[in-house]
Amino acid sequence: MSEFRPVPTTDREACQRILQYAFAPSKGPVAPDSDGDWPPSLFDQRGLYEDDTLRAVCKLYFLDTTVRGAATTVGGLGAVATPPEHRGQGFAADLCRHALSEYREAGVGFVTLWPFSTPFYRRLGWGTANTYHRFDLPPSALPDYDTAGQLVRLDADDWERLRRVETAAAAGTALSLRRSEAWWRERTLADWDGGGVPYCYGYERDGDLRGYLVYTVADDADHTLSVSNFAAVDEEARRALFAFLGNHGAQIERVTLQLPPDTDLLHRVDDPGAVDCTVEAGPMVRLTDVGHLERLDWPGGDLDCTLSVSDPLLDRNDGQFRLSVSGGTATVDPLPTIDSAADVAVDIATLTQLAVGTHGVDAAERLAGLEIHNESARDSFADVFEPEPVYLGEFF
DSSP states (O other): OEEEEEOOGGGHHHHHHHHHHHHOGGGOSOOOOOOSOSSOSSSEEEEEEETTEEEEEEEEEEEEEEETTEEEEEEEEEEEEOOGGGTTSSHHHHHHHHHHHHHHHTTOOEEEEOOSOHHHHHTTTOEEOOEEEEEEEOGGGSOOOOOSSEEEEOOGGGHHHHHHHHHHHTTTOBTOOOOOHHHIIIIITSOSSSSOOOEEEEEEETTEEEEEEEEEEOSSTTOOEEEEEEEESSHHHHHHHHHHHHTTTTTOSOEEEEEOTTOOHHHHSSOGGGOEEEEEEOOEEEESOGGGGGGSOOTTOOEEEEEEEEOSSOGGGSEEEEEEEETTEEEEEEEOOOSSOOSEEEEHHHHHHHHHTSOOHHHHHHHSSOEESOGGGHHHHHHHSOOOOBOOOOOO
């Protein structure tokens, strides 16, 4: 029988070997790095053991964000890995099941992850939370705006100012991060992945920080400048940051940016044909418990319906429920299995997307697994599960 527990110091090297093989196999079987804190400070290292042998590992993050306009903590499941000799035996799914249970016991209702395979995690009940746009363009293509403020160099000691801009820029967007001081210092502005220590510049006017960007410059043929974080609280700051990137034309040949799906960069440039733009699937998200819907704010309307939920991983979510919403508050009551169809049928991945705002009812019917069997419930269900902007852009 498998056991899910913290990875002790005695298994540190075994854990690091699994992670190295999974995410950096090109390095070969080099000795693990024994430096640094253990257990790590930014996440909880967990392992799945069978007969006291480490079979799979993962990292549990606790991330400050918002869902349905309210501040909350979501889980970040990262670095799920199984060594090749133990793959294909169900250990990854078992590890995910245990991780979801630990998050649920901690009061965390949503768990996000960046998938190595979307179909794999879809089969375990995760749904894509958001897409994002990746732009690749020469700096000369960026518009040269004239703004009144100034660009200033920032570092991790400015994390509180950066966080205020981050929060203001992402207002109204579900799953947008509110990074802690440790996250700014050890992740966003650190060389945590071997890609180099990033630069951070902010746009400041009258002493007020109104935007920032975080980027690295690669040692490649194009000296590519890659922006990993871009935030602006107003149009002036947004223009200033684009102009700042454009001013690197004598130093670099390409700029890449990852931006939310509602970006308007193609409308800003004179020659959209000079810009390569791709839309990519971002992180995935899933509920740990259907009952967590009770802890969200639902100002959109009133609802009383029976709900049939299918969950491939967690039995407690697999069944029928009565979902009632009144005065902005939801109640979820499990029901005994009955022969008649529920008013609404949905899989846990689609229910999660409805809950965070990725899909409204029409999109969930068209693109995902929502089925409305009782048409009289449609309008009230749509009023409650209104779509909202969703964007989690930081990899973990």
